[in-house]
Amino acid sequence: MKLDQFRAWLRLFTVQGSWNYDRMVGLGLAFSMEPLLRTLSGGKENPRYREGLARAAQFFNAHPYFVGLAAGSLARAEHLGSSREEVDRLRTALVGPLGSVGDRLFWIGWLPLCSALGIVGAALVSPVAGAVLFLALYNVLHLSIRYWTLAVGWRMGPGVAAALGSSVFRRVPGIVAAAAAGAAGFVLPVAAAWLTGDLPQGSRFGTALVLAVCVIVGRWLLPSAGATRVGMAIVAAAAVVGLLWRW
Numbered sequence: 001m002k003l004d005q006f007r008a009w010l011r012l013f014t015v016q017g018s019w020n021y022d023r024m025v026g027l028g029l030a031f032s033m034e035p036l037l038r039t040l041s042g043g044k045e046n047p048r049y050r051e052g053l054a055r056a057a058q059f060f061n062a063h064p065y066f067v068g069l070a071a072g073s074l075a076r077a078e079h080l081g082s083s084r085e086e087v088d089r090l091r092t093a094l095v096g097p098l099g100s101v102g103d104r105l106f107w108i109g110w111l112p113l114c115s116a117l118g119i120v121g122a123a124l125v126s127p128v129a130g131a132v133l134f135l136a137l138y139n140v141l142h143l144s145i146r147y148w149t150l151a152v153g154w155r156m157g158p159g160v161a162a163a164l165g166s167s168v169f170r171r172v173p174g175i176v177a178a179a180a181a182g183a184a185g186f187v188l189p190v191a192a193a194w195l196t197g198d199l200p201q202g203s204r205f206g207t208a209l210v211l212a213v214c215v216i217v218g219r220w221l222l223p224s225a226g227a228t229r230v231g232m233a234i235v236a237a238a239a240v241v242g243l244l245w246r247w
Contacts, residue, residue, distance in 0.1 A: 005150065007035035008071060012146050015067045023059050029067055029074075030057035036075035036154070052078040055087055061095055063102020065145050070094045072153025073160040080157060093161040101169050106142075109176030114138040116183035123190050 015028030030053050037053060040046040056074055070091065077087050114137045122130025153160050163169075 004035045004039050005154065008032050008075075009068070009147060009150050011035070012068050012071065012150065016064050023057065024061035025064065025067060026057050026060040029060050029071055030054075032067065032071045033075045036071070037078060040079060048078050048081075051084075052087075055084065055091070058091075060091060062098035063106065065106060065142060066098040066102040066149050068146055068148075068150030069098060069153040069160060072150045072155075073157055074153075076154050076157035082158060086158065090158050090161060094164070097161075097164040097169070101164070101173060104173035105145075105176055109173055109180045110138065110141055111180075113176065113180035113183050116180065116187040119187050119191050 011032040011034070015025050015032055018027035018031070019025055020027075033056050034053060037049050038044060040049055040052075043049070052075070056071075060070065062070060073094070074087060074091060077090055082090075114134050117137060118130045118134025120130070121133040152163070156163060
């Protein structure tokens, strides 16, 4: 990775710092693209530098981990001399897919999956091991996706929009989501045994009933979160409460 691409990659971590209802992550996208636009012929004196930043800073919404795909491809389009209309069409074409793929891959799939494995690690080994396992697993994919999207966007340029229709982007999020659901089914009895092992039978039943009601209410209050995410969040919260109670 060249220095300008490395700078752009670092800036991707701040993409939500300027989030607002008017432009969503548009300002963050422009800030991330700036090191790539700086390498245009003539540098900052090139009219496309300011024009490209202004175009990028308009409304744009996507999953924060996938903004790199837009930053790389839009910057590449500016380097190739694409017209304003072509750049605008490319940005519009990226909004929907980058939000949908990112949400399904991370919020519905990878986050619940890593949470489940972290809870299992906490129950079977130690709470510290569970936390380390969760952070390590989650950030391996998180950091890789930020790097990969920027590199692919820069390499493919305007052609990246067509690549989003490939089978990889359609199938992988579904596979990860299915794995998360399976992991949730595995972690529930493990977490239940860990949390209620010292309780009498009646108290165990009451605890299970309370958790079930919490999942139902949470799913009702947060319909967009998904049952798996709500369930894993409640189990994780119960695990923390149980740990503090024992401590």
